[in-house]
Amino acid sequence: MLDKNALCARLVGLLASPAVQQIDFSFGQYRVNSSGFRAVSTALLMKTLGYVGIDIDIGGVPIGAGAAYDPNTDKLLFPTATFGGTLTEQMIIVHECVHAIFDIEGFKFTGTYTENEGAAYVAGALYYRRSNGGGHFADEPKKTADRIARSIINAQGAVVPSDQVIALRSVIANHPEYRKLGVTMGTLALDSGLKH
Secondary structure (H helix, E strand, O other): OHHHHHHHHHHHHHHOOHHHHOOOEEEOOEEEOHHHHHHHHHHHHHHHOOOOOOEEEEOOOOOOOOOEEEOOOOEEEEOOOOOOOOHHHHHHHHHHHHHHHHHHHOOOOOOEHHHHHHHHHHHHHHHHHHHHOOOOOOOOOHHHHHHHHHHHOOOOOEEOOHHHHHHHHHHHHHOHHHHHOOOOOOOEOOOOOOOO
16 A cells, blocks of 8 residues: 555656646647646545545556556556656656546547547657657657647647648557557547546
């Protein structure tokens, strides 16, 4: 339990950092900003007090993923209790917390999986750039997300142009890891609101 509490504290601290709190953009119908990250922090803390919120599980991360958010159980899944010690791991945490934001907001059956995933990749890339001064990603979909992040990093409240949204969604839908999951451009997101 102590490991889980320490990880929760690390997440709350990360989400309160200037690099996260400055993230503010729209990607398709999804909006990512500081109030969403504060909502995730609140949900994490509420769960530690025994209320409905977001829980943390150590283990259970799907093969091929660094971490995960499960909207069916309202849980952030991490491979170890020490996760979050590197910039790359922190970028992954920001990415997964974006999924939690959308679940809290309850966009059930209105958003697509690729739009949800695209917004999470862009948020992760923005965090990485704000923390590191730049990014260099050779692999997709991070490469396309970073190109978008680079174009909006200095524009609070930026709206990602629809052609860039479609381009990143297409990269995600055509990526082997997502194809294995059966993801297409039309696959619906499972954002249903917190229930646990």
